[in-house]
Amino acid sequence: MTTNLYLSLIPEALIASMLTPEEFGLYYAIGNAKRSRGQAVFFSVDRARLPEGAFDLSEVDTRCVPHPDGGPKRSLYIAIYRVLERIPRDAITALHLATDDGRVLTLSPTEYEPQTDSWSHLYQEFCPVSPRVVSSLDPAAFTAFITDDAQPVHVPRIVFAELTLGALAQDPVNGRADDLPYPNVGHLRDCLVELADDAGKSTKTVLRQMTQEVLFRTVSGGFHVGDATGLTTFALPSRDALEREHFAWWRSAQSTFGQ
Known part of the structure; x- marks a missing residue:
């Protein structure tokens, strides 16, 4: 299973997970027991593009492993404080928007196009x-x-x-x-x-x-x-x-x- 890095915005956190963005969005929005509901807004992060020493990732590969029953590790929190400022823009590869029932829309980065039709x-x-x-x-x-x-x-x-x-x-x-x-x-x-x-x-x-x-x-x-x-x-x-x-x-x- 692949280990992914996600930057959550609500709340701010860097999380390692063996879930795909769609699976993680569902899990983060409604929880494992499906007793809670809440939106999730999170980015995919390219681990290879993180500056050396920005985060302690030394235990990710040993702790983010399948459970004894073979199920994927859903979340391993790496950092919860001043996370965004330590992640370069080019390390952010996709944005995922999860509704409160776990539907996920994935957006890719695009060039900003200025709009001139409004002053506000x-x-x-x-x-x-x-x-x-x-x-x-x-x-x-x-x-x-x-x-x-x-x-x-x-x-x-x-x-x-x-x-x-x-x-x-x-x-x-x-x-x-x-x-x-x-x-x-x-x-x-x-x-x-x-x-x-x-x-x-x-x-x-x-x-x-x-x-x-x-x-x-x-x-x-x-x-x-x-x-x-x-x-x-x-x-x-x-x-x-x-x-x-x-x-x-x-x-x-x-x-x-x-x-």
């Missing part, structure tokens, strides 16, 4: 911090801003997703928001108005931290991993492709309630 963006940060913010910066500029060590508040590397703003993206004052599934849309609208009125402000916090599951159906621009060296994007398939090629995952994602 809604970002959900996942790791190493988890606020939700509105910003006038596109994903590349936001990454450069938040990972700039010349700034008093910064992180070495970040994972975030862009969420849909609907009509509020162009008109935060009068745009309709009844189709947005976020709590306290009035506060979101106020944050966008403040962002538009203050030319010196590029970001505004909407929620201080993510407290419930993310709504995968609200992801519009995909997921991003960024640092001072650049940006890696994991783009979500189009709505049509999700319905045609990933129907089971998409149906499950649509039934998830979060914030």
Whole structure:
């Protein structure tokens, strides 16, 4: 059996497992006894691309072995603190999104394609911090801003997703928001108005931290991993492709309630 390395974001951890991404997503989302449910967002990590000494992997090959009955070792925790910053972007080879009933969608890294049709963006940060913010910066500029060590508040590397703003993206004052599934849309609208009125402000916090599951159906621009060296994007398939090629995952994602 092959031993895989996974970087979990909810919570942040580096985990060795003999399960495939689909099996691990099912196990991580609903557990072995199937008594709990919860989303899983995790990356596949190429062990060969990890810097020497970044993690203690000396016992992985001796401890991540099949059980006496032949069953695979499901999880061996390697690190739970400041994990993302120790994993180079080029060591992250795939993103896996597991719904709360264990359906897994796997995304490959793609080139970031700038979008110029909106002045505002809604970002959900996942790791190493988890606020939700509105910003006038596109994903590349936001990454450069938040990972700039010349700034008093910064992180070495970040994972975030862009969420849909609907009509509020162009008109935060009068745009309709009844189709947005976020709590306290009035506060979101106020944050966008403040962002538009203050030319010196590029970001505004909407929620201080993510407290419930993310709504995968609200992801519009995909997921991003960024640092001072650049940006890696994991783009979500189009709505049509999700319905045609990933129907089971998409149906499950649509039934998830979060914030």
